[in-house]
Amino acid sequence: MSGFLILCLIGLIYVVLYQISRSSEMVATIQGEEVFDKKRNKILAWSMMVVWAALMIGFYYCHQYMMPKINLIPASDHGESYESMFLVTLIMTGIVFLITQFLLFWFAYKYRKSDTRKTHYFAHSNKLEMIWTIVPAVAMAVLVAVGLKSWFKMTDPAPQGAMQVEVVGKQFNWISRYPGKDGKLGSRNYKNISDQDNLLGLNWNDKDNKDDILIPNGEIHLVKGKPVEFIIGSRDVIHDVGLSHFRMKMDAVPGITSRIWFTPTITTREMQEKTKNPNFVYELSCDQMCGKGHYAMRAIIIVETQAEFDAWMAKQQPYYVQTHPEAAPAVPATTPAEAAKDTVKKLTMNNN
Amino acid sequence: MGNAASIHTHEVHTHHDHAHDHGDHHAHHEHKQHFLTKYVFSQDHKIISRQFLITGIFWALAGGLMSVFFRLQLGFPSDTFPILEKFLGDWARGGKMDPEIYYGLVTIHGTVLVFFVLTGGLSGTFSNFLIPLQIGARDMASPFLNMLSYWFFAVAGVIMFCSLYINTGPASGGWTTYPPLSALKEASMGSGLGMDLWLISMALFIVSSLLGGLNYIVTILNMRTKGMSMKRLPLTIWAFLFTAVLGVLSFPVLLSAAVLLLFDRHAGTSFYISEVFIAGKALPNIGGSAILYQHLFWFLGHPEVYIIMLPAMGMASEILSTHSRKPIFGYFAMILSMIGITVLAFLVWAHHMFVTGMSPFLGGIFVLLTLLIAIPSAVKVFNWLTTIWRGNIRFTVPMCFGLGFVSLFISGGLTGLFLGNSALDIHLHDTYFVIAHFHIVMGISAFFGMFAGIYHWFPKMYGRFMNNTMGYIHFFITFIGSYVIFWPMHYEGIAGMPRRYYEYGAWESFKQFAELNQMISIAAIVVFFAQILFVFNYFVSIWKGKKLTDPNPWNANSLEWTAPIHPGHGNWDGEIPEVHRWAYDYKDDGNGNDFIPQHIPLRPGEDGH
Numbered sequence: 007m008s009g010f011l012i013l014c015l016i017g018l019i020y021v022v023l024y025q026i027s028r029s030s031e032m033v034a035t036i037q038g039e040e041v042f043d044k045k046r047n048k049i050l051a052w053s054m055m056v057v058w059a060a061l062m063i064g065f066y067y068c069h070q071y072m073m074p075k076i077n078l079i080p081a082s083d084h085g086e087s088y089e090s091m092f093l094v095t096l097i098m099t100g101i102v103f104l105i106t107q108f109l110l111f112w113f114a115y116k117y118r119k120s121d122t123r124k125t126h127y128f129a130h131s132n133k134l135e136m137i138w139t140i141v142p143a144v145a146m147a148v149l150v151a152v153g154l155k156s157w158f159k160m161t162d163p164a165p166q167g168a169m170q171v172e173v174v175g176k177q178f179n180w181i182s183r184y185p186g187k188d189g190k191l192g193s194r195n196y197k198n199i200s201d202q203d204n205l206l207g208l209n210w211n212d213k214d215n216k217d218d219i220l221i222p223n224g225e226i227h228l229v230k231g232k233p234v235e236f237i238i239g240s241r242d243v244i245h246d247v248g249l250s251h252f253r254m255k256m257d258a259v260p261g262i263t264s265r266i267w268f269t270p271t272i273t274t275r276e277m278q279e280k281t282k283n284p285n286f287v288y289e290l291s292c293d294q295m296c297g298k299g300h301y302a303m304r305a306i307i308i309v310e311t312q313a314e315f316d317a318w319m320a321k322q323q324p325y326y327v328q329t330h331p332e333a334a335p336a337v338p339a340t341t342p343a344e345a346a347k348d349t350v351k352k353l354t355m356n357n358n
Numbered sequence: 359m360g361n362a363a364s365i366h367t368h369e370v371h372t373h374h375d376h377a378h379d380h381g382d383h384h385a386h387h388e389h390k391q392h393f394l395t396k397y398v399f400s401q402d403h404k405i406i407s408r409q410f411l412i413t414g415i416f417w418a419l420a421g422g423l424m425s426v427f428f429r430l431q432l433g434f435p436s437d438t439f440p441i442l443e444k445f446l447g448d449w450a451r452g453g454k455m456d457p458e459i460y461y462g463l464v465t466i467h468g469t470v471l472v473f474f475v476l477t478g479g480l481s482g483t484f485s486n487f488l489i490p491l492q493i494g495a496r497d498m499a500s501p502f503l504n505m506l507s508y509w510f511f512a513v514a515g516v517i518m519f520c521s522l523y524i525n526t527g528p529a530s531g532g533w534t535t536y537p538p539l540s541a542l543k544e545a546s547m548g549s550g551l552g553m554d555l556w557l558i559s560m561a562l563f564i565v566s567s568l569l570g571g572l573n574y575i576v577t578i579l580n581m582r583t584k585g586m587s588m589k590r591l592p593l594t595i596w597a598f599l600f601t602a603v604l605g606v607l608s609f610p611v612l613l614s615a616a617v618l619l620l621f622d623r624h625a626g627t628s629f630y631i632s633e634v635f636i637a638g639k640a641l642p643n644i645g646g647s648a649i650l651y652q653h654l655f656w657f658l659g660h661p662e663v664y665i666i667m668l669p670a671m672g673m674a675s676e677i678l679s680t681h682s683r684k685p686i687f688g689y690f691a692m693i694l695s696m697i698g699i700t701v702l703a704f705l706v707w708a709h710h711m712f713v714t715g716m717s718p719f720l721g722g723i724f725v726l727l728t729l730l731i732a733i734p735s736a737v738k739v740f741n742w743l744t745t746i747w748r749g750n751i752r753f754t755v756p757m758c759f760g761l762g763f764v765s766l767f768i769s770g771g772l773t774g775l776f777l778g779n780s781a782l783d784i785h786l787h788d789t790y791f792v793i794a795h796f797h798i799v800m801g802i803s804a805f806f807g808m809f810a811g812i813y814h815w816f817p818k819m820y821g822r823f824m825n826n827t828m829g830y831i832h833f834f835i836t837f838i839g840s841y842v843i844f845w846p847m848h849y850e851g852i853a854g855m856p857r858r859y860y861e862y863g864a865w866e867s868f869k870q871f872a873e874l875n876q877m878i879s880i881a882a883i884v885v886f887f888a889q890i891l892f893v894f895n896y897f898v899s900i901w902k903g904k905k906l907t908d909p910n911p912w913n914a915n916s917l918e919w920t921a922p923i924h925p926g927h928g929n930w931d932g933e934i935p936e937v938h939r940w941a942y943d944y945k946d947d948g949n950g951n952d953f954i955p956q957h958i959p960l961r962p963g964e965d966g967h
């Protein structure tokens with residue numbers, strides 16, 4: 007019923023608009039096209055200035071509304087260089103934007119049709135063309151130079167001694183793996199994968215795997231101030247490790263290993279205080295369309311102090327031991343998933 | 359030479375009762391022509407262009423409606439809408455759409471707007487309509503291939519449409535359809551039959567666009583009337599030429615990408631698949647590269663955005679000049695910048711792939727080349743601004759859309775500079791920032807070029823005007839509305855909000871945008887209804903619009919306005935006019951007019967262009 011009413015209303019609006027439009031053309035014939043056109047042209051010229059003003063006020067209002075909603079504090083060293091580059095780009099494009107948008111609407115208004123003014127026949131000027139080729143070229147050179155400097159810094163090999171974490175995507179969640187005591191991630195083969203007891207297809211006859219810690223829900227613990235390298239892969243389709251707070255991102259492609267590294271600079275708890283949001287968490291989002299559950303492919307990242315990290319790590323049990331109970335020591339620990347939940351709870355409780 | 363050739367084709371391919379004797383009023387002939395050959399399987403470029411346009415309008419409405427549906431989901435994730443169930447049936451039981459169909463709609467929306475509307479509907483319509491009329495030819499070089507080009511397009515559309523109604527739903531991996539998602543039917547519902555239909559439809563579309571493109575190039579190069587040297591061509595024609603060149607060189611690459619994908623899907627090959635474990639088992643495929651597809655796709659994909667943009671740029675140039683009564687500024691600079699864009703468009707594709715793990719050094723090269731392409735774009739903007747400077751502007755509807763085009767092109771082009779810099783793209787990639795960038799610069803701005811073109815050439819197409827008042831309402835709502843929809847998306851992208859999400863409620867980092875998403879959805883619905891007003895105006899005006907009394911209603915210089923109000927198949931009754939000057943002589947002709955059409959001989963002592 008209400009749907010029907012809405013349809014009627016919409017229909018009515020169209021009919022009214024159509025009638026108005028018809029009658030305004032009628033007025034034109036009565037008043038004489040020329041008089042009418044002149045009047046209309048003036049109104050439209052004015053409305054160009056109004057549109058310009060509306061845009062500018064709109065942009066300002068939008069900015070005021072949006073800024074408080076955005077977390078602008080970068081949580082990594084790369085994030086800081088991202089922010090400064092963003093600012094440089096914003097200033098350069100912002101100046102061009104304001105000038106050109108103003109000139110466009112101002113010229114439109116100023117040079118509206120007039121019976122007294124003759125148009126200025128002006129078709130070429132090599133000098134002008136040179137100016138507006140060279141100035142943007144110089145501006146681009148600056149942007150490229152600044153950009154590539156940060157880019158090569160970000161994509162350099164990870165520094166010696168960086169912590170390694172493997173992050174693997176699958177439809178539709180993340181799995182993370184730590185190298186364990188030996189500091190080495192063991193080899194894996196997709197043919198060994200089993201959803202029951204070998205999520206990543208680890209080669210059990212590789213001894214480096216025996217102490218690896220695997221976290222099925224993808225939770226990742228990082229240490230503040232310690233560089234970390236993500237070794238990224240995928241089990242099925244392309245996913246993408248999106249780390250918006252750290253201003254980093256890398257595709258997870260089946261059959262290919264990709265890497266990124268960065269240094270977290272703010273712990274989760276510090277960020278909760280800075281943002282005055284006790285529920286704040288670093289989130290890992292999937293940023294590459296991967297199917298039905300893409301929008302829910304979420305994992306949590308916890309940045310903490312070395313002591314907190316060590317305490318957490320001490321509670322983890324190697325995946326090998328979990329999946330091979332016969333090889334387990336006498337006292338089984340909590341499963342990693344439960345342990346992970348625990349830490350999240352603790353963090354939020356601390357702040358309440 | 360050109361003349362003789364075109365008359366010849368004309369004789370061969372039209373009915374004997376529609377002979378080359380154009381002395382009579384054409385209407386006599388047309389009565390005798392069968393409806394099917396005149397309006398359906400027509401070989402007249404003017405009819406074909408209208409077929410492209412009306413098919414494009416259909417797809418724009420369909421694609422627009424899809425966006426309204428998925429905006430309902432994004433804006434009101436916890437509400438239900440019975441209307442969704444009416445349209446989507448079991449896909450939206452109880453009025454709440456499934457993620458599967460959400461992704462299906464997003465995918466088909468992107469595909470049809472990019473390919474069917476802004477490629478087929480834009481360049482198909484205007485290249486067909488304007489090339490023969492503006493260069494002074496009786497028809498295309500091959501009217502028959504031209505007709506085939508439309509029918510391949512139409513069939514591609516039918517197949518795409520059918521894919522909406524199959525059990526497993528349409529393709530749903532995004533308009534870029536990256537494998538392995540699109541290669542493996544286990545990976546998603548839409549990767550089943552829907553994906554095959556998508557690939558077949560695209561293949562047919564590519565054939566259509568190749569047939570069209572070759573025809574446009576040959577026609578422009580060979581069939582210009584006497585005196586119409588390349589440097590007297592209107593910029594529209596230059597733009598269509600480069601568009602066709604881009605299409606002819608890049609579409610075949612997409613075709614090969616599609617064929618390889620079909621092999622991977624059905625012939626057990628491993629071009630794009632390697633080491634995949636899916637649906638509980640490990641696939642045997644090893645050694646393929648999923649990234650290969652992305653290279654092939656974007657080798658077309660980036661030129662494709664300029665295939666969309668160039669015709670809009672050409673038409674905007676023509677329209678800004680005509681309605682400000684001033685020559686286009688920097689005619690040669692405009693051509694050079696189009697050449698620059700055409701060449702560079704082939705050299706920047708990997709800027710869509712900065713975060714695929716490609717070599718950072720290569721990434722650096724692509725940053726450099728990508729930012730280079732901003733230079734010709736900037737040159738064009740400054741030339742447009744100088745074109746209206748000290749003009750005598752008539753705010754006709756096409757002029758308003760032309761100005762809107764420039765504003766949007768500036769806004770969207772500038773955000774490209776953020777994305778082109780890999781160090782920024784590493785955060786902004788696949789967020790709403792990209793959505794904002796390409797909708798403003800390609801979606802809306804190209805649409806504005808297209809609307810400007812439709813309002814400007816409607817009188818030539820139908821011998822009637824569209825209603826002005828409705829045109830202005832359409833302009834203001836669409837212009838302001840588009841900024842309202844897309845501008846705030848930049849901020850969402852800066853916050854890292856990923857694109858192609860069905861819901862954000864569970865995300866601590868993105869859920870604060872719920873209210874904003876709602877506002878955007880409402881604006882999108884309003885803008886959609888404004889487009890219906892345009893469609894309404896278009897169709898009513900075909901039969902009810904104010905009739906043309908003067909064959910040159912805008913006092914324009916280019917050749918199409920010298921043809922009769924209702925040109926027959928062959929365009930000019932009698933001889934094709936000879937051209938004596940460039941297309942932009944907007945100056946005093948000595949008799950109180952402010953324009954001198956191209957077919958008027960130079961006055962003694964007057965400088966040619």
Ligand code: HEM
Pocket residue numbers: 534663664666667709710728729731732735770771772773774775777778779783786787788792795796799800
């Ligand atoms: C000033 C020049 C421009 C630059 C530097 C530029 C740069 C870029 C970059 C780097 C991306 C990739 C962003 C990402 O996915 O992370 C992108 C995306 C895109 N650009 Fe531009 N762009 C420019 C102008 C244009 C124009 C004129 C058009 C259209 C006519 C356009 C259409 C697109 C489209 C459609 C996409 C997104 C495709 C997708 O991922 O679905 N761009 N642009």
Ligand SMILES: [Cu+2]
Pocket residue numbers: 244245246292293294295296297299300301303
């Ligand atoms: Cu995903």
Ligand SMILES: [Cu+2]
Pocket residue numbers: 659660663706707709710
């Ligand atoms: Cu591109």
